[in-house]
Amino acid sequence: MRPSNGYCFQMLTFRLQLCGFKLFKREAAKKIFSKLKVYAESSKVLQKPYLGAFDVEVLCIARKYGYKIKEVSVKWTYVKTTRLRIFNSSINMFKDVLKIKLNSLKGLY
Numbered sequence: 001m002r003p004s005n006g007y008c009f010q011m012l013t014f015r016l017q018l019c020g021f022k023l024f025k026r027e028a029a030k031k032i033f034s035k036l037k038v039y040a041e042s043s044k045v046l047q048k049p050y051l052g053a054f055d056v057e058v059l060c061i062a063r064k065y066g067y068k069i070k071e072v073s074v075k076w077t078y079v080k081t082t083r084l085r086i087f088n089s090s091i092n093m094f095k096d097v098l099k100i101k102l103n104s105l106k107g108l109y
Helices: 007-013 026-034 054-064 086-105
Strands: none
């Protein structure tokens, strides 16, 4: 695959990017997490649950730097929760993905 600014949307082809299980080698983690912009350490601290695009930003950066990304099976036990607000969470996710795409186009990653 040739390098391009389309990484953010190309990587959305992963089936379960929001699952929450991500494993990294130490060096990859250091590089990837040091490049975060939307979810950087300087981001504001939240007081309630927030569904955004953290996984999207991490996978976008990983792909940009050529790290291998592999999907593996994980046994998952569903736990019902009422903390998630679908409409608001969808808007938050959309805004975060847009920020990530713009950051990618600007070459910030």
